[in-house]
Every structure is written in structure tokens, then in C-alpha cells.
Amino acid sequence: MSGLQAADAADRITQKHRTVFAADGVVKIADAVSGEWVERILEVAEQQLRVPGDWVSDTNPGATENRLFTSRYRWEVDPVIGEFVFGSGMAQMAAALMESRTARFYFDHLLVKEPRTASPTPWHQDIPYWPFLGKQICSAWVAMTAATVAESSLEFVRGSHHWDSYYAPESFDGKRGFMAAFEGEKMPDVEADRAAYDIVGFDVEPGDALFFSSWLIHGSPGNAGDRRRVALSTRWLGDDAVWHPHPGCDPTVGDADTTARAGEYPADDRRFPLVAVQAAA
Numbered sequence: 664m665s666g667l668q669a670a671d672a673a674d675r676i677t678q679k680h681r682t683v684f685a686a687d688g689v690v691k692i693a694d695a696v697s698g699e700w701v702e703r704i705l706e707v708a709e710q711q712l713r714v715p716g717d718w719v720s721d722t723n724p725g726a727t728e729n730r731l732f733t734s735r736y737r738w739e740v741d742p743v744i745g746e747f748v749f750g751s752g753m754a755q756m757a758a759a760l761m762e763s764r765t766a767r768f769y770f771d772h773l774l775v776k777e778p779r780t781a782s783p784t785p786w787h788q789d790i791p792y793w794p795f796l797g798k799q800i801c802s803a804w805v806a807m808t809a810a811t812v813a814e815s816s817l818e819f820v821r822g823s824h825h826w827d828s829y830y831a832p833e834s835f836d837g838k839r840g841f842m843a844a845f846e847g848e849k850m851p852d853v854e855a856d857r858a859a860y861d862i863v864g865f866d867v868e869p870g871d872a873l874f875f876s877s878w879l880i881h882g883s884p885g886n887a888g889d890r891r892r893v894a895l896s897t898r899w900l901g902d903d904a905v906w907h908p909h910p911g912c913d914p915t916v917g918d919a920d921t922t923a924r925a926g927e928y929p930a931d932d933r934r935f936p937l938v939a940v941q942a943a944a
């Protein structure tokens with residue numbers, strides 16, 4: 664997308680995109696953000712690797728190889744991430760794809776895989792990690808560097824958002840932390856039995872976005888390549904989202920931090936700002 668403005672971003676979404684998103688749970692929007700955004704977010708990634716934020720996971724601190732680094736919840740303290748959340752058009756595209764009138768923001772998640780990273784992103788669903796329920800909840804994962812599936816890009820179990828499953832969260836860095844309290848079914852070992860699943864992966868160029876349902880099973884290999892892989896995921900809550908804090912979910916934003924109440928729509932403009940409102944059809 665040219666320029667930095669979110670205006671008209673929803674116009675990029677066609678009926679075909681909506682149909683694929685509804686059926687498969689994931690759709691790729693090529694060139695969803697401009698090169699200018701890509702440069703700015705890559706600079707943020709450099710800064711985060713140098714001086715990590717408060718909500719980081721890191722398999723190999725300080726290393727320039729074999730390192731999976733993630734940093735979350737930067738939107739209120741990093742102006743570039745804040746501008747991206749409100750101005751990149753991801754909210755408008757997410758709302759259009761989810762067929763939701765609105766999109767509220769949940770959190771940002773920067774993911775860096777240095778060259779020759781052994782740690783895969785384990786197969787997982789996002790929704791069990793999060794204190795929400797609802798079918799209109801998705802991520803916009805934007806590639807800031809090129810990546811092939813063979814190297815480090817994302818893969819999905821197509822259609823698994825329709826399975827009605829709610830699998831225990833998987834740790835990205837081997838530390839169970841808050842997830843230990845989760846009571847529920849373990850994620851099946853997709854990697855060990857790939858042929859049994861309908862797996863789809865996407866090679867990406869800088870600026871391409873993968874929008875996917877929070878119920879969809881997804882993962883990625885480590886990084887077999889010799890180039891850094893950087894992506895920024897933003898998380899979006901649609902009209903049917905309800906606040907659902909539960910044992911074993913991410914405690915970063917909990918009951919004490921929000922006016923949202925269990926079982927109710929999270930109309931908390933400060934914690935979950937309303938970023939997109941689509942015009943009525």
C-alpha cells in the first residue's frame with residue numbers, strides 16, 4: 664500500500680479475499696503496507712534487539728544467529744508501533760475480512776528469527792492464550808523481510824478454525840510460565856504427522872500481510888536461511904469478541920487493567936482502542 668495512511672485500506676479487500684478467509688482461516692494480502700512502514704518497523708526491531716522491552720521472549724539473548732526473539736505490548740511506549748496500530752490500515756482490513764463492523768486493538772507482537780535459528784514457532788492456536796472468546800478475532804502478521812516457507816515463513820492447518828478445538832498454549836521459548844495453569848487438551852503433534860493435515864504456507868515479501876483467525880492452527884520452522892526474518896503481528900477484536908480471562912492465559916492485561924467484564928464485549932477504549940468502524944453496507 665502506498666503512503667502511510669489507513670484511509671481506504673478496506674478497499675483492498677475483495678469478496679474473494681473474504682471467501683478465502685472464511686473458508687481457510689487465512690488469506691495473504693500482498694503489498695499491504697508501504698516500504699516506508701517496513702523501514703520504520705525494521706528500525707524498531709533493531710532497537711528492540713539492542714534494548715529489549717518489558718514483554719520479551721528470547722531463546723539466545725545477544726546472539727546474532729540461532730535466536731528467536733519476540734517483543735509485545737509496545738504500542739503505548741513506542742510511537743512507531745503506536746502509529747502503525749492506528750495508521751497502517753491493518754484494523755480496516757481485519758474488520759473487512761472478519762465481516763465485522765468494528766475492529767478494536769488488542770496487542771502488537773514483534774517476531775525476529777535470526778539466521779540459522781533452530782527453534783521453530785510451535786504449532787498452536789492463538790485464542791487459548793488470550794483472555795477473549797469470539798469468532799471475529801484475528802491477527803495481521805506483516806512480513807518486514809522476505810521469507811520462504813522453506814526458510815522461516817508461516818504455515819497453517821487450513822480450515823482448522825472450524826474444528827471447535829481449544830488446545831493448550833505452546834511455549835515459544837521452552838518456558839511454560841503462565842501457560843502451566845491451563846487445563847485442556849494438548850495440541851496434536853502436527854509436525855510429526857504432516858501428511859494427515861491440510862497444510863498451507865506462504866512465501867512473503869516485505870510488506871505482505873497474512874490475516875488469520877485466532878482459532879487457526881499455525882506455526883513456522885526456525886530459520887534455515889542466512890537472512891534475518893522479521894514480522895509484526897497486530898491482534899484485532901471484532902464485534903463478537905467477549906472478555907474471557909481464564910487460568911493459563913496471558914496475564915499481561917488482566918481484570919485489574921480493564922473495565923471489560925467476563926462474558927461481555929470489551930468496550931474499553933483505553934485498553935482496547937476502537938481503530939476501525941466500517942460504514943454500514
Ligand SMILES: O=C(O)CCC(=O)C(=O)O
Pocket residue numbers: 772774784789802804817881882883894896
Ligand atoms: O512469526 C512466527 O513465527 C509466529 C507468528 C505467530 O504465531 C502469530 O503471529 O500468531
